[in-house]
Amino acid sequence: MRILVIGGGGREHAICWALKKSPKVQELYCAPGNGGIAGVAECVPIQVNQFAEIAAFAISHAVDLVVIGPDDPLSEGIVDYLEAQQISVFGPRQNAAIIESSKVFSKHLFKKYNIPSAAYETFDNYEAALAYMRNQQIPIVIKADGLAAGKGVVIAQSMEEAEKALHDMMVVKIFGDSGNQVVIEEFMTGQEMSILSFVDGAVVRPMVAAQDHKTVFDNDLGPNTGGMGTYSPLPHIEQSIIDEAIETIIKPTAAAMVSEGRPFRGILFAGLMLTPQGPRTIEFNARFGDPETQVVLPRLKTDLLDIFLAAVDGTLEQIDIAWSDEAAVCVVLASEGYPGSYPKGLPIQGLDEVQDALVFHAGTALKDGAIVTNGGRVLGITALGSDIADARAKAYAAAERIQFQGKHSRTDIAKKALV
Known part of the structure; x- marks a missing residue:
């Protein structure tokens, strides 16, 4: 084919x-x-x-x-x-992809179908949003309604930071029309978890769980990025909690989309928070996560094409999907300055020296026969191992072999799983 x-x-x-x-x-x-x-x-x-x-x-x-x-x-x-x-x-049609492209739509969907999520309000008027926000508790979460390359969410630790984020989104328009509406929601505490699923209508086939690291610096500090690294499985999270999230959030969301006349076919990506009250929804995406895909697909034993074809043909429920017991860890190598402005065109050395790891290119280009940097997140170094510690050691060892000017990575990817 x-x-x-x-x-x-x-x-x-x-x-x-x-x-x-x-x-x-x-x-x-x-x-x-x-x-x-x-x-x-x-x-x-x-x-x-x-x-x-x-x-x-x-x-x-x-x-x-x-x-x-x-x-x-x-x-x-x-x-x-x-x-x-x-x-x-x-992939999902436009009327189903709205679950990612409009946070206002998805929040209303969660409320209508009693899908666990954070309390929220939505606004299309800056002054009204500002007045509401000033009466809320800190920390608080401000989200641009539309797509913003994974950067349209601010967790404000002070009212001053919250007001700046709201002003940037709705007045300065740093995300363009994506900031015409905003969601202001309560700050949830707990560990984050990502579960991607192959979906065809009401048929949901979950993949193995993963955990991303969104902020640019160690210890979850600094601004949000598209993701600085991830790992799978999550040995410190009980399988019963993962199963609860699938049964109370992911499957009901797929069913809700069918009820709304927006049946979803493709990859439904649930961003979840494991709160003291149980799993709750942060958001849904309408495609494979990045960098979650870089640890999930290396653990997939079934032919990926067979799964895609089954979803398209309406036989997803019948296919056997198998996963490896190995652990996978991905460490992202980013350009200096990311997620702000960063240089491009810098030569990358050491790619041929990588052993015991996969190198997934995120922001690279071919220039005069050589690989150079061409994005904020440049490479994802993924290693498989007998457990998280083994995979993590291999991933970081491989990452050390690769060099480019200003290379930056977090040093604590998957540390939470070393319990």
Whole structure:
């Protein structure tokens, strides 16, 4: 079969890496891809929002399945566009992808269907939002309604910080139209957990749980990022709690989307908080997480293409999905300055010296035959091991072999699991 993956980050590299292992994959393309993806797939110079060009390529190259990686094209309706041209595609339609593209929609959905989440209010007027917020307890969470590259959430530790975040979102418009509406919600305490699921309507097939590290510095300090590292499984979290989250949050959410006339097909990614009152919803995403994908897919024993095809064909409930007992840890190597401004085009050394680990390229490019930096999060170094400690040691050892000017990484990825 001929498969086209849309996207060019670490998530898409992991997806391509997993698909490449399938004996059914005859040709693998990625648009636009990156410097590392070029090693496993043919990179096509088409951007993720160029729907007509993507469709033309899929038709001219007899592509059997298109797999959508990032959130932006999903929210803009790429699945609907491709399906209208009889192109088979894995991912949610626009009316289902709204569960990620509008936090206001998702919060209202949780309330309507009694899905555990934080108390909240939504606003489209800055003065009204400011007046409400000034009467709330600190810490408080301010979220831009729309997509913001994983950076549209501020956990304010003071009212001054909260007011600045609200002003930046609604007045300065640092996230553009995504800040036209905001969600202001209570701050929940507890450990975060990510559960990604293969979903087709009301059929939910959960993947193994993972835990991300969102802030840029050790000990969960500094501004939020797209994710600085992750690991799976979560030995310090009881399986009964994971099962509770699946039964009380993820399955009811999929069922709610069906009830709303927005059946979800694709990857439903639940961001969860394990509070003293039980698991509660932080948010849902409509695609594979990044960097969660980089530890989840290496643990998948079943052919990923078979799962995608089953979801598209409506037979997801019937397929056997198996997972490895090995642990996986991913350490992200970022550019100096990230998540703020950062340089690009810096040469990367040591990629060929990595042993006992997978190197997923997130922000790289090929320049004059060499791999250079081309993003804030540059590489994700994933290692498998007999347990978290083993995988963690391998991941950090491999990360040490790679060098580029200003390289930054957290040193405490997966430490919470070493209990």
